[in-house]
Amino acid sequence: MLLIDRATVREVYPMELAVRTMAEAMRRYSGGQAELPLRTILRPAQDTGLLGTMPGFVGGEDLGGYGLKAMVLKPENPARGLDLHIGVVLVFDPETGAPLALMDAGAVTAIRTAAVSAAATEALARPDAGDLAVLGSGVQARSHLEAMHTVRTLRRVRVWSRTRANAEAYREWARAELGIGVEVVDTPALALAGADLVCTTTASREPLVRAEDLAPGVHLNAVGASFIDHRELSAEAVAKAAWFVDSRESAAAESGDLRAPLAQGLIGPDHVLAELGEVLLGKHPGRPDREAVTVFKSLGLGVQDIMSGFAIARAAKERGLGRSFELD
Secondary structure, three states: OEEEOHHHHHHHOOHHHHHHHHHHHHHHHHOOOEEOOOOEEEOOOOOOOEEEEEEEEEOOOOOOEEEEEEEEEOOOOHHHOOOOEEEEEEEEOOOOOOEEEEEEHHHHHHHHHHHHHHHHHHHHOOOOOOEEEEEOOOHHHHHHHHHHHHHOOOOEEEEEOOOHHHHHHHHHHHHHHHOOOOEEOOOHHHHHOOOOEEEEOOOOOOOOEOHHHOOOOOEEEEOOOOOOOOOOEOHHHHHHOEEEEOOHHHHHHHOHHHHHHHHHOOOOOOOEEEEHHHHHOOOOOOOOOOOOOEEEEOOOOHHHHHHHHHHHHHHHHHOOOOEEOOOO
16 A cells, blocks of 8 residues: 655646546546445534545546545644644555555645636636635635636735735745735625635635625635535525536535525525536536626535545556555
8 A cells, every 4th residue: 555645645636637637526426427425524522523534436447446535623733733634535446445545635635626626617717717816815725726826817816814814824825836916805805806716715604705795707616614504605695696516415415505595595406507517528508608606616525535546646656656555
């Protein structure tokens, strides 16, 4: 079995490769080539954290087989200088079933989540979209800036974060690592004003995005609020937009953003127009028109981790990276 650390994951899985791989993952999922139970979340009453597990099987001759992601969320970790989410992705040899590679799940998740948003942006955003608003300043905010820079020419970037110092650190990182200038703003509304591309990457329990703040023609990648009791968009903002998801099943079971307007009667059960994979397969046209507000709600799927895991394992082996570990 190959052990692959965080630095190696980042080295062998560049964003361009990840975007292509994740587009294929979404096609396979919506095309019925992946079998995934809903993720299991364990929240013990005796602990502040939780354990999430996402097993699955992906069909196809390339980057297919069994895999699993297991991650622990510890709210105290950021104060310790550690990631909020810590865990592993494990993929198994397609022929023998032997463990093939074990790798840092935080690095995989950071890249694959942003890459899926990039694939959605390519499919759903206007071709000239380039005025970007980012809500949040953490790991996903950083990877999403890289991803958006990969698929669109960015004219302007604004960031909002609850902690201004974090937003300013984000600005410095963007300049140093990506050569991108970022404006720090004081409210979500100021970030969203006139933006035609938005990424929301927060852990907010209360809506940050109002309907009146969304410009005509904007495309929004809603990445945070990955639990049923979290929300980033107001009910009115959800109702205003044409909605696309990674998985209808996951969205119905896990999206607080969708649950609230559904309970209020602002939307019906058919508010989700299509899965991203259906758009990529040509089964749905995607964006209704140039002035439509489109939203891609990302909750994360095991197929994304599994195909990323196989791609990373192959690239690391080809380059002689990672450490071999025998279970015998």
